[in-house]
Amino acid sequence: MWSDNETTEDLLGFKVHADLIKEVIKDDSLLPITIGVFGDWGSGKSSILKIASEQLNQLDDGTFVLYFNGWLFEGYDDAKAALLESIIKEFDENQTFGANVKGKAKKLLKSVNWMRVLGLGFKKVALPTASAYLTGGVSLIPYLAEQFGNLQAEDIAEKLQGEKTEEFLKSLLKDKETEDKSMLVREFRDGFAELIEESKIKKLVVVIDDLDRCTPDRIIENLEAIKLFLNVEKTAFVIGADPRIVRHAIQYRFKPNHDGGDNDRIVDDYLEKLIQVPYYLPKLSDSEVETYISLLIAKRDLVDTSFQKVLEVFYTFRNSNRYSVFGLSNLKGHLETNDFEKLSLGLSSIPSLAPIITQSLYGNPRQIKRFLNTFTLRKRLADIAKISGFDEAVLAKLMILEYSELPLFKQLYDWQISQEGQPLEVKELEEYCKEGTNIEKKEQLEKDYSNWARDKLIKWISVDPKLQDIDLRDYFWISRDQISSSILGASLVPPIVKTLFNKLNQDGLPATASKNIIRTEVKSLGESELNHFLIFSNSMLKKNKEQKRLYDIFHYLIEESVDGAETNYQDALENITVRNVEPAVGNGLKRINASESFRSFLNNFFKDNKSPASKAYNLK
Numbered sequence: 001m002w003s004d005n006e007t008t009e010d011l012l013g014f015k016v017h018a019d020l021i022k023e024v025i026k027d028d029s030l031l032p033i034t035i036g037v038f039g040d041w042g043s044g045k046s047s048i049l050k051i052a053s054e055q056l057n058q059l060d061d062g063t064f065v066l067y068f069n070g071w072l073f074e075g076y077d078d079a080k081a082a083l084l085e086s087i088i089k090e091f092d093e094n095q096t097f098g099a100n101v102k103g104k105a106k107k108l109l110k111s112v113n114w115m116r117v118l119g120l121g122f123k124k125v126a127l128p129t130a131s132a133y134l135t136g137g138v139s140l141i142p143y144l145a146e147q148f149g150n151l152q153a154e155d156i157a158e159k160l161q162g163e164k165t166e167e168f169l170k171s172l173l174k175d176k177e178t179e180d181k182s183m184l185v186r187e188f189r190d191g192f193a194e195l196i197e198e199s200k201i202k203k204l205v206v207v208i209d210d211l212d213r214c215t216p217d218r219i220i221e222n223l224e225a226i227k228l229f230l231n232v233e234k235t236a237f238v239i240g241a242d243p244r245i246v247r248h249a250i251q252y253r254f255k256p257n258h259d260g261g262d263n264d265r266i267v268d269d270y271l272e273k274l275i276q277v278p279y280y281l282p283k284l285s286d287s288e289v290e291t292y293i294s295l296l297i298a299k300r301d302l303v304d305t306s307f308q309k310v311l312e313v314f315y316t317f318r319n320s321n322r323y324s325v326f327g328l329s330n331l332k333g334h335l336e337t338n339d340f341e342k343l344s345l346g347l348s349s350i351p352s353l354a355p356i357i358t359q360s361l362y363g364n365p366r367q368i369k370r371f372l373n374t375f376t377l378r379k380r381l382a383d384i385a386k387i388s389g390f391d392e393a394v395l396a397k398l399m400i401l402e403y404s405e406l407p408l409f410k411q412l413y414d415w416q417i418s419q420e421g422q423p424l425e426v427k428e429l430e431e432y433c434k435e436g437t438n439i440e441k442k443e444q445l446e447k448d449y450s451n452w453a454r455d456k457l458i459k460w461i462s463v464d465p466k467l468q469d470i471d472l473r474d475y476f477w478i479s480r481d482q483i484s485s486s487i488l489g490a491s492l493v494p495p496i497v498k499t500l501f502n503k504l505n506q507d508g509l510p511a512t513a514s515k516n517i518i519r520t521e522v523k524s525l526g527e528s529e530l531n532h533f534l535i536f537s538n539s540m541l542k543k544n545k546e547q548k549r550l551y552d553i554f555h556y557l558i559e560e561s562v563d564g565a566e567t568n569y570q571d572a573l574e575n576i577t578v579r580n581v582e583p584a585v586g587n588g589l590k591r592i593n594a595s596e597s598f599r600s601f602l603n604n605f606f607k608d609n610k611s612p613a614s615k616a617y618n619l620k
Contacts, residue, residue, distance in 0.1 A: 039281035042366025062202030284363030421473035586617035
């Protein structure tokens, strides 16, 4: 099994990206600078930031590196101030700096706390502050109580929840030197520059990871904190995030309309001013996926000392060859005989498994690792159950269908369970999809199996091993815990999927705006993310079958011809009683343009003509 945590162990050949970040930061003429390391969920951003941080820490040139996880500030009343405070505390608590540095740090901490107080004039900020304190979270209230000895923390929390929050905060500030927040910001920036000068460090590098896991408000607060340092000499910020999530947070702050235009320009301008160097991580190629899987299995099967030898050989190989697969043949002569033979057993099936895995996981390291963890568990179960004739390539192929097309995986389960594990439908599908199949057979495929006629499914059907002569019962027995859910149900949903779903799931959002979001954002998702989106929408509808908006989302997806929308909607409806469906849903389904097979399903779904939704659907 493999951990999902970020690591400085480079199994992806990503050290080259970390080296580039290091070289940019080493160039004093480019400072101050902010670098955005951009990539999708699970693309390896965190590992690159860890490797870069470790390399920068090893420089003997006065570089001071601070590493923060932006998600850790999610529970603070003011994430902006919390980040500033965390940076300053690193100076205050570092034993290598003298008393003058500590004194300046303590003064800056007071400035940050008063910026927080001044920021509490809005009830939407004050209430969370009070709530955080009362529920045991991180809050500014203890600091206020310390500053004003005549007030108890509980009294302050109570007043922050009252009607006169702003008046109360101004009364606290009236005897202070300033109520001007902009002056505090200028003082902070000047004070921080003095702090760096006093500390004698040559440059400060602040690495912020997992920004895209935060809520939109927290993302903006972190970005606003970074803006305070944009003109401070000798500083570099490195931010790891999915740029689509960051763009959504900026849009959320500026409350744009849904037609793009000037609002897109606002988002672009904001990012361009904040991020001087955007760096987009490439997705893994087929050969890199095969190499990554090989190294993961080597890490699992070998002791640490032997695996370190594997890494040494890999790094040497990658320095001279960036394009070829690194596998078992490259390790011959570098490992002890026992280790090589042990690894041979684990890696023997990789060449056949890799194309299947690559086809549906699209070069995403996190998804590959999660897939392999589930695959390993099921393979072990097959060993323990002593299943004879077990072929792990068949298991991998079926799991790919489960991962990428859950409704069709369930359909295949239904076919095989009623035909003693060898469904005729599979034989027909494989005949239709044979290489060199004529146009008539392809047209027949469209007619008989329209849900299976998409290009990626034809590729899945065509790839070895073929399934028509295999008893599938044992393979589905191993996967029986997933028949009612999915592999995805056990893994994290990509943040961009949740963000887009929440963006669509707004009561009162006009149809034109909804369709525009689907056209411009949902349809621009990669195939894997789109699959996550559809399965997530499917599961939300099953859980909340009374919410009309969730049906509307699927109607818009179908009208915009989103691949897989009909299949997932049908799967959801099959788990919903027609009596629970509102008449407006039936009426809406009557109007949408649907395929012949989906229309046939709908006619059967609403055939009772007694429920309100059925009457609405069947009304001429």
